[in-house]
Amino acid sequence: MAELALKQAVKRYGATQVIHGVDLEIDDGDFCVFVGPSGCGKSTLLRMIAGLEETSDGRMTIGGRDVTHMDPAKRGVSMVFQTYALYPHMTVRENMSFGLKIGGTPKAEIAKKVDEAARILKLTDYMDRKPKALSGGQRQRVAIGRAIVRQPDVFLFDEPLSNLDAELRVEMRVEIAKLHKQLGATMIYVTHDQVEAMTMADKIVVLRDGRIEQAGSPAKLYEDPDNLFVAGFIGSPRMNFFDGTVVASDTGQVTVSVPSLGAAALPVRVSRQLVAGQKVKIGLRPEHFASDGPMRAELEIDVIENLGGVSYAYSSTEGEAHPVIVELRGTARPTEGGPLSIAFDPAAALVFDSESGARIR
Structure with a gap:
């Protein structure tokens, strides 16, 4: 397997630039996920790595080899697409072996590689079936098996689970994660679903408008986002944001007035002084609310989503674009249309600049 590096990678379609100077390093054996909203450039970036889209500027290396303008077949990558792209007239075995056969691999070696991939993916009992006789999850495993037999340096997955139902998505998510651990392979996976990413x-790698907003471990992005976009995109349900105004600032702490959370001002930790009157955004995740805490907020419940062990209460607040989302646990739950008195610890709050969206640490 191999590490992958992008240096100032750019993609243009005529005068339109869609990928803007991307710098990225993916270590050997990493499972890296590109995530972001539709149109952010994640699939385009993946196709550039595969060689299916030409890199307009910049440099790309795989295992130390410069592959920027190399033919896709010589890059040492294998791609699993959103659609299964299986040959309907071929059996599972024929589909998995077709690429090797075209490449002139000896029959004995093909049989060995296909049998091993079938064992790993639990497809041994289906090798003589054609795609129409398989479930969606089985078809996707065949598509993954076709990639495995090539023994590539890097596996590329372009939203491979988007055509599956919710339960099967969860099952396949687990299977792909297990496969990664079993193979120890470098994998790059594109999805718009941040739960899959987490x-x-x-x-x-969080992308927006062809640029990397932030890259790091799931825990890092969840607990320490660089800006409002990453904070709002990573996490389900999303982070709550409240408009605030700095009323006092001292070394290591600012006091922020947040009208939608009540009259009391919030003492929030930051490493630098801010200016009184400065507009900020305060971020609190749904799980930051609890029955006890230094601060309290009084809310009116609009809707409650009951999910069994956990519920989410939604409350519209004056002046805020999105409803406040509160995570509720335990058997005592408020009723829709009723009041909710909830506590929180301001030490958990994140502070963002209202104009730039950048995190104020």
Whole structure:
């Protein structure tokens, strides 16, 4: 397997630039997930790595080899697409072996590699079936098996689970994570689903408008986001944001007035002094609310989502674009349309600049 590096990678379509100077390093054996909203450039970046899209500027290396303008077949990558792209007239075995056969691999070696991939993916009992006789999850495993037999340096997955139902997505998510550990392979996975990103990745790359907003471990991005976009995108349900105004600032702490959380001002830790009157955004995740804490907020419940062991209460607040989301646990739950008195610790709050969206640490 091999590490991958992008240096100032750019993609243009005529005069339109869609990938803007991306710098990225993915270590050997990492499971890296590209995540972001539709149109952010994650699939384009993946296709550039595969060689299916030409890199307009910059440099790309795989295992130390410069592959920037190399033919896709010589890059040492194998790609699993959103659609299964299986040959309907071929059996599972024929689909998995077709690429090796075209490449002139000896029959005995093909049989060995296909049988091993089938064992890993639990497809041994289905090798003589054609795709129409398989479930969606089985078809996707065949597509993954076709990639495995090539023994590439880097596996590329382009939203491979988006055509599956919710339960099967969870099952396949687990299977791909297990496969990564079993193979020890470098894998790059594209998804718009940040839950997939959080549960599968060693490293997450958050993209927006063809630029990297932040890259790091799932825990790093969840607990220490660099800006409002990453804070709001990573986490389900999303982080709550409240408009605030700095009323006092001292070394290591500012006091912020947050009208939608009540009259009391919040003491929030930051490493630098801010200016009184400065507009900021305060971020609190749904799980930061609890029955006890130094501060309290009085909310009116609009809707409650009951999910069994946990519920989420949604409350519209004056002046805020999005409802406040509060995580509730335990058997005592408030009712829709009723009041909710909830506590929180301001030490958990994150502070962002209202104009730039940048985190104020």
